[in-house]
Amino acid sequence: MLKLIGAALVLFAGTMIGFVQAARFAERPRQIRQLLHALQRMETEIGYGQTPLPEALARIAQVLPPPLAGLFAGTAASLRSGGETVQACWEKTFRAGWSATAMRAAERDAMLRLGGTLGASGREDQLKHLRLAMHQLQAEESAAREDQQRYEKLSRSLGVLAAALVVILMM
Amino acid sequence: MPLDLLALLPAELRAAIERLPALLLETLEEIRIREGRPLEIGFGGRFAFVRADGTVSDDPRAAYRPDRETCRALLERVTNHSLYAVEEELRRGFVTVAGGHRIGLAGRTVLEGGAVRHLRDVASFNVRIARARTGCAAELLPNLLDREARTVRHALIVSAPQQGKTTMLRDLARAISAGDWHHPAAADWGGRKVGIVDERSEIAACERGVPTFDLGPRSDVLDACPKAEGLMMLVRSMSPEVVVVDEIGRPEDAYALTEALHAGVRVLATAHAIDLDDVFARPVLAQLAQEGMFSAYVLLSRSNGRVQHRIYSAEEAAELRGRKAGRRTWAGPRDAPSPPPAPTVAQPDEPAGTRWSIKPRQLPPIRSPDAEAKEESGRA
Numbered sequence: 407m408l409k410l411i412g413a414a415l416v417l418f419a420g421t422m423i424g425f426v427q428a429a430r431f432a433e434r435p436r437q438i439r440q441l442l443h444a445l446q447r448m449e450t451e452i453g454y455g456q457t458p459l460p461e462a463l464a465r466i467a468q469v470l471p472p473p474l475a476g477l478f479a480g481t482a483a484s485l486r487s488g489g490e491t492v493q494a495c496w497e498k499t500f501r502a503g504w505s506a507t508a509m510r511a512a513e514r515d516a517m518l519r520l521g522g523t524l525g526a527s528g529r530e531d532q533l534k535h536l537r538l539a540m541h542q543l544q545a546e547e548s549a550a551r552e553d554q555q556r557y558e559k560l561s562r563s564l565g566v567l568a569a570a571l572v573v574i575l576m577m
Numbered sequence: 578m579p580l581d582l583l584a585l586l587p588a589e590l591r592a593a594i595e596r597l598p599a600l601l602l603e604t605l606e607e608i609r610i611r612e613g614r615p616l617e618i619g620f621g622g623r624f625a626f627v628r629a630d631g632t633v634s635d636d637p638r639a640a641y642r643p644d645r646e647t648c649r650a651l652l653e654r655v656t657n658h659s660l661y662a663v664e665e666e667l668r669r670g671f672v673t674v675a676g677g678h679r680i681g682l683a684g685r686t687v688l689e690g691g692a693v694r695h696l697r698d699v700a701s702f703n704v705r706i707a708r709a710r711t712g713c714a715a716e717l718l719p720n721l722l723d724r725e726a727r728t729v730r731h732a733l734i735v736s737a738p739q740q741g742k743t744t745m746l747r748d749l750a751r752a753i754s755a756g757d758w759h760h761p762a763a764a765d766w767g768g769r770k771v772g773i774v775d776e777r778s779e780i781a782a783c784e785r786g787v788p789t790f791d792l793g794p795r796s797d798v799l800d801a802c803p804k805a806e807g808l809m810m811l812v813r814s815m816s817p818e819v820v821v822v823d824e825i826g827r828p829e830d831a832y833a834l835t836e837a838l839h840a841g842v843r844v845l846a847t848a849h850a851i852d853l854d855d856v857f858a859r860p861v862l863a864q865l866a867q868e869g870m871f872s873a874y875v876l877l878s879r880s881n882g883r884v885q886h887r888i889y890s891a892e893e894a895a896e897l898r899g900r901k902a903g904r905r906t907w908a909g910p911r912d913a914p915s916p917p918p919a920p921t922v923a924q925p926d927e928p929a930g931t932r933w934s935i936k937p938r939q940l941p942p943i944r945s946p947d948a949e950a951k952e953e954s955g956r957a
Contacts, residue, residue: 458657485658490587490650492658525653528695529661 413573424565431558433508435550438543440474445540452532459492459525460485473507496521516542581676582706587650593641596631605706612648612700615640652699655680667696677707677782677790707779709790714748717886719760721873727766729753729819731870734847735856736877741884742847743823745877747780747790749845750821754793771796772817774807780823805829812840819843831861838870852876853889857898866894
């Protein structure tokens with residue numbers, strides 16, 4: 407009886423791990439897309455509205471869904487509460503909050519590079535840096551979509567099968 | 578020392594300034610920050626260098642020297658982390674922060690086609706602290722009244738930099754718009770509609786369009802607008818009775834002021850000049866004076882921390898001008914009196930007869946090309 411309950415638990419846990427992994431694969435391209443939208447918004451805020459950066463970041467945070475909104479809102483808040491430079495605030499928030507997102511190191515590096523130049527130059531230059539970051543993210547997005555097609559179902563079934571294997575070995 | 582300005586400084590710099598003696602903080606006028614060089618403050622017309630622990634001395638060697646990081650952080654914070662939003666201001670060399678404090682910048686300019694396009698490597702900051710002195714115009718305003726028209730006269734306020742022009746102008750605007758005339762005959766006049774063109778955001782220190790300084794209940798402010806254009810816009814849109822502008826001096830300003838004058842609007846303006854001679858030496862101001870634009874000139878000067886004024890009427894100014902014009906026909910060096918000219922020695926070998934002279938000479942007759950064409954066609 408106890409063995410049976412244990413087997414069921416292992417099976418359940420394995421399946422869940424597989425599903426979580428699959429969800430991460432599905433989530434990554436979607437979040438990259440949201441990030442791209444955010445940067446596009448920032449492009450208009452900087453290029454057309456000339457909105458000051460803390461305000462622009464706060465506005466972007468309002469229209470983004472949760473894990474990404476936190477990154478932008480956090481940067482805006484630390485800039486407003488007396489942060490010294492954009493680079494420092496941006497890097498701190500993004501490094502701390504990145505693990506909550508489904509994105510990988512490549513996207514993070516692109517965003518950190520952007521943070522180093524944000525607000526520190528003229529309008530033309532800002533727009534160029536934003537476009538560069540957007541190109542990098544677009545490349546990552548297509549890679550992420552390929553990964554999703556390849557691994558999403560695989561990881562889901564792999565979770566179930568691995569759990570089944572453990573159960574069989576235990577029996 | 579206003580708190581909002583203090584919050585703008587990076588931590589190290591703030592620590593040094595915060596520890597200054599309280600008496601000094603109250604009279605603080607300027608903070609001059611130069612990268613890698615001693616921190617300097619200006620207060621009550623004097624200056625001193627500041628050590629990291631907040632003590633002051635005349636010796637620059639022991640003073641606190643802000644490093645590159647501090648200066649970068651300061652630049653970011655005074656531009657609200659958005660250099661792209663203040664490109665125009667950088668081109669002019671200063672930004673104005675919340676509270677109306679002006680921060681002058683110097684660094685390396687980036688040129689495009691010979692014109693300044695951008696300022697980079699900013700290494701010198703001059704933080705000028707703006708203070709509202711409510712009531713400082715109380716002595717001046719009664720002398721500027723136009724009793725018949727029940728309003729204020731066209732006036733030009735003149736002084737050297739740092740003598741309180743903008744502060745005076747701000748309080749004049751407040752008093753006029755509040756009907757605070759300080760004169761028994763004007764007790765029942767009420768306030769006037771005041772339009773302020775605040776090109777450098779110094780007079781009103783607007784935040785999101787709302788003035789942070791008290792400018793009375795009947796003031797409208799056109800923030801960060803070029804003076805010439807702003808004057809015309811105000812006259813068209815807000816029907817002001819008095820317009821207030823800071824630091825006129827460009828040809829288009831003169832044109833706009835003349836337009837405003839003929840639109841029946843009273844004008845209060847300021848200009849940089851040491852004295853009235855200087856006013857008449859500046860082409861635009863001289864032209865305005867000649868046209869009889871201003872009926873009063875106010876000269877501000879400051880001694881022992883008190884601002885004093887002297888008022889010249891248009892007639893006095895014209896007389897002064899005539900006197901000066903007779904005495905000095907061209908500008909001499911401004912810094913020191915020049916030595917008396919050496920007596921000219923006549924050249925002994927030059928015979929008096931060889932001096933050239935102009936003789937009248939008959940000019941050839943001028944024919945118009947039409948006549949020639951007619952002649953030619955007649956011949957043909």
